[in-house]
Amino acid sequence: MPILRRMRNLFTMASVRAEVFSAFKFIEEMDTWPYYQQDPTAYKKHMEDFYYFMVDGYAQPFGYMHREFLDNMTWSDEWKVEQDSHSIILLPSSFESRTKAMNDTLRANFEENRVVRKWFNENFAITTPSGEHVLDMDGGGVDLFGVVTQGVHLTGFTRTEQGLKYWVPRRSYNKTTFPGLLDNFVAGNLGSMERPIDGMVREVFEETGIPEAYTREHIIACGTLTYQMTVTNDGRPGCQHHSQYVYEMELLEGVVPQRHDGEVESFELMSLKEVQAALMRGEFTPNRTLTYIAHFIRHGIVDAENEERIVELCARLHRKHDLFIV
Missing domain, CATH: 3.90.79.10 (Nucleoside Triphosphate Pyrophosphohydrolase)
Structure with a gap:
């Protein structure tokens, strides 16, 4: 058997x-x-509290960040925050530069203002739906960015x-x-x-x-x-x-x-x-x-x-x- x-x-x-x-x-x-399909109006209302985590050059978001985190984080010039489109955009163009910018940002916010409450010292892969490996992110940021x-x-x-x-x-x-x-x-x-x-x-x-x-x-x-x-x-x-x-x-x-x-x-x-x-x-x-x-x-x-x-x-x-x- x-x-x-x-x-x-x-x-x-x-x-x-x-x-x-x-x-x-x-x-x-x-x-x-x-669920958007169940009530689109209620879904859009819910999303008013969130910003889309975008990577420059990609049309789809990689995650959703609550406004509470965005408002309390320190951002470098490697990021662009667009209030009208509710988007936070990571600007570097290579895997290595994106990963460095992301983890530098997380580390700074871990050490300065505790928005990042835990440092994992372990990278998680951020990929497109088709599996393209776009960047790595320390585990301390995955919930903040909603990936x-x-x-x-x-x-x-x-x-x-x-x-x-x-x-x-x-x-x-x-x-x-x-x-x-x-x-x-x-x-x-x-x-x-x-x-x-x-x-x-x-x-x-x-x-x-x-x-x-x-x-x-x-x-x-x-x-x-x-x-x-x-x-x-x-x-x-x-x-x-x-x-x-x-x-x-x-x-x-x-x-x-x-x-x-x-x-x-x-x-x-x-x-x-x-x-x-x-x-x-x-x-x-x-x-x-x-x-x-x-x-x-x-x-x-x-x-x-x-x-x-x-x-x-x-x-x-x-x-x-x-x-x-x-």
Whole structure:
């Protein structure tokens, strides 16, 4: 029997549905950016608070910046702010000069006025819809500029005498975002032009100490999730565009995750019922809830029998990152 079908059978047999569990609640909390097609007038009203992040020579925006950030940032002469068109335009013409101008701007605003609240020292790729690599940006600026970012997320499980259980980490209390909340088994951002599987394998080792060879042998790719929010990761008004590459992996007997890089406070084995109850109590990092919802759908735990809005739920888990000017 193929491994993915075998996994589906395992999860279906293990599923004890929580009576009060509501999958649709989480998509309503996360998929908050308005839809232009539903109400163009309301969408245009919403966009009055945003400026389009443009790169000179390209017709489409690369992101949306809230006016609160634009008004409080320091801009060099490598930028042009157009009030009439609500545009902030990066002027340099080469990949290297754009990247330098962007990261110099972010660094200055990190050190001077704290609009940039965190410095990642890790570059993320900014590309066109067709995949052209236009510049790199430090992670501290992705939410401010409302650009599309990519991450990798892994659901880890094991079989016990009590049945199938999930490995659930608690985030370190020293984390700058969502300290102490529960999380996916492993999650992280993809660096500039990093392959998703390579990023996932790297994150698994960094956060749990599980060797690369084990992960590559046992991990299963499960597609993607996409969402667009009206707040930044630290809760300020803005635009958060994100794509998740999602994976699942069974931890066989003797394979136990360990605290490895300080990102995790502890790991706990939780039953499906315990995970669902913790989700409903708001104990998980917000965007991680979608990873679990997608997992539940894949394995028949959430289906048309217990979620009457399953069609809309599935559609909104895969929002198109369509940046345009209205």
